[in-house]
Amino acid sequence: MAELKPYRGNYYLWQYLPSTEAAGVFAALFILGTVYLVWKVIKTRAYFCIVFIIGGIFEIIGYCARAAAKDKTDVLMPYVIQSVLILIAPALFAASIYMVLGRVIRGVCAEFRSVIPVRWLTPIFVCGDVVSFVVQASGAGLMVTGDSVKTGENIILGGLIVQVIMFGLFVIVAGIFHSRIRQWPTAPFLAGRAKWEGIMVMLYTVSVFVFIRSIFRVIEYAMGQDGYLLKHEWTLYVFDATLMFGVVATFAYKFPGGLTASAVKDEETMEQEFTNRTYLV
Incomplete structure (x- = not known):
């Protein structure tokens, strides 16, 4: 019988015996979602979403490590893998999300509607995301490792606040x-509004x-090791695992596969033709 x-x-390392069943369910869900996204990326050549897929792989490995940790609560490696x-x-999900907005703005030829210049939009948010990640x-x-728990918690807290x-x-x-684009729409936006x-x-x-x-x-990290959230496993599955699978499922459902370089170029051509016809009239 497993014991802490x-x-x-x-x-x-653990404040409770990790549930093999719950971790296995979410590992399976993330496998399904990630495999589907791999297929969509290959099909639509939306290779900017590869970072999102890596995030899905991280989730899979993390929950597989949790599933295997129930009988190994005194072993460091499974805990490190799932925790990190x-x-x-x-x-990594965030990096792809940030990149999508820039492609949408270019796709509807509405760079002049963006608060931040589009050439800086993705770099600014992705750089902030990299800082948070590191x-x-x-x-x-x-x-x-258990050597600098409080320091580690504070550093993680800082990274999460940046995020x-x-x-x-x-x-x-x-x-x-x-x-702005709804108030002053461009031709490409109107052509593919839905x-x-x-x-x-x-x-x-x-x-x-x-965000949630x-x-x-x-x-969780502000409350520390003695806080309720780190001592009760259900909070992780409700406020992290479920929400992150929701991110994967929603991203897959409305996959931004039409935002490749060639597609954006087609939208720009459409805008130019619209402008030319306007001038001729």
Whole structure:
């Protein structure tokens, strides 16, 4: 029978016996979602979404490690794998989400409607995401060894706060652009309005999911090792696993496969032809 064992002395890696069944269910769900996304990326050549797929792979490996950890609560490696990969996977989802907005703006030929110049839009948010990713990963590396738990928690907290701020700004920028393009639409936007509106709704939905999850993680690490959230496994599955699978499912449902370079070029050609016809009239 499985029992909670200390890793070293009186230091416990786990605050509870991890559920093999729950971890297995989510590992299977992320496998299904990620395999579907791989197929969509190959089919539509939307290779900018590869980072999103890597995030899905991180989730799969993380929950597989949790599933295998029930009888190994005194072994460091399964704990490290699940702790780090599940923590940082959403940062990889975020990178693809940020890239989608820039492609939408170019696709509807509405660079002049963006609050931030499009050439800087993706780099700004992706750089912020990279900072969040690196900070969280380094903090997790310190925390899981048990040598600098409090320092690791504080570093992770800082990375999560960066993630929350970046997502808040992203939603504001996306919302302002969406409002402007609906008020002053371009020809490509009108020609494919249902598609563009659907992608924007998808961006809002996945952004809210990641935002809520990040807030949960901020509270979790702010409360520390003795806090309720880190001591009860159900909170991870409700406020992290479920929300992140929601991100994968929503992204797959409204997959931005029509935003490849060739597709954007076609939209720009459409805009030019529209402009030329306008001048001729």
